[in-house]
Amino acid sequence: MARKRKGIAINGIIVVDKPKGASSNHVLQQVKRLFNAQKAGHTGSLDPMATGVLPICFGQATRISQYLLDADKAYIATIQLGKTTDTGDAEGQILTQESPPLLDMQELQNLLDLFIGEIQQTPPMYSALKHQGQPLYKLARKGIEITRPPRLIHIYQLDCMGYDSENHTINVYVKCSKGTYIRALAIDIGEKIGCGAHLSALKRVQCGLLTDKEMVSLEKLNALSSQQMLQYIYSSEYPFTDCPIFTIPKDEIDIFYRTGKLMNTQKLHGIVRLYDENAQFIAIANFDQGQLIKKQFFLQGIMEHDQKNVQH
Template structure:
């Protein structure tokens, strides 16, 4: 007999403004407790030092969270020059200090240009990537260093916001898998003085921005469950970049039973993944398997026949 899941069947997406000092998982669990939700997951880890946008998926939304893991991100960061730390940020130990040359905005812009576009980046030891089943940061804390292969990432834009004597602020738009700490370290090396970050804030993930974000304190201040759930975005916002396909009640029932259906698929080509709706209600995702034929791919379990 299956165990009954504790909590409420909450479904939707919360745009959480993660505070500094909390791990993404700890922030997630606090949000889950506030909503008394049966199931929750986040869509991309933020370092404990980092703040900003952490989309949290509840219930059925967790089925589609992978679409945000692959999304581009926007960050604002403060880069401190002249000191290299073992973690790449201000929470680590300084392992080397160097003199900082007198830099102009033109000097920094010249170096930033080298990091725009596709670049190779070696992931940091202080990361959640795994080696032989263990997270790299666990090995790093034991004083171990594992050789890591460089990965191809993309920096769509790196915009200089301000420049002081030994620091500058930067706003970057990057592809998935890009480490801002490593980017700052590499820029520091190119400037000849080394660098680490002292602040990091995520401003966007895919189509989501800081608009509508809520802090844990703001959620806690809401009077009740109904008000908290009203703050959630609907599940299908996670896949609103995919084409939309309406089906009738008969087709919806067949899809829900795992069967393919004949539909008017319009311009959809074989292999595409449409969002499926019946009378405006989101059903989940389908897969175009042939001319005018769609099979179920990932449906909501709450869909009624």
């Protein structure tokens, strides 16, 4: 007999404003306890020094975690010019110091424009990437340097938001593809200027369609009742509301539930929201040239469908 899972069966997504200094897993565990949720998981770690958008999925919504991991992200970052550190951020030990040149906003923007588009980026040693099963940051702490092959990433937008010539810091807005390391971008910008640099502050403001407008802080959640907290939970469908809807024909719904296959799919491409004939959201599907290559059911629709079959 299966052991009953402790907690409440909550389904959906909450966008937490991760505080500085806390690990993503620590925030996850706090939120899980606050909601007394049976099942929860975050969708990609932020470094302890980073703040901002940390989507946490409850229950069935954990099935879409990979979609959010793969989604484009946006950040506001502060880059300290003239100093490099062993970690590439403000938490590391200073390696070099050099006086940065004075730049104007237009010069800075012209330089940042060089990084827009598809570029090769070498992941930093202080990262969660693994080498022979061991995270690189653990090797880095032992003074071990591993050759990291550069990866193709995409910088969609890189804007200079401000420049403090006295403190030699620049604030930038970055919109980028998955797998982009903002610390590595800060290092590369410092090298391009010729004075070195490191990342001194980072805030994630967007993950896919989830933005800082949907965020709620841990402090606010702690001040709310259990019922009031529920207002901050979004449906599993919410991150996909920019994707097209495909309503499965009534005569195909049974075979879809049994086999997960669809007919007449030649016009479908990419991520699609699947609805039944009652406008019930039942699944996220991914199509390539009309072929269903991946799907994620949401149990409510399946359970209701099974109940109807039993009743009839």
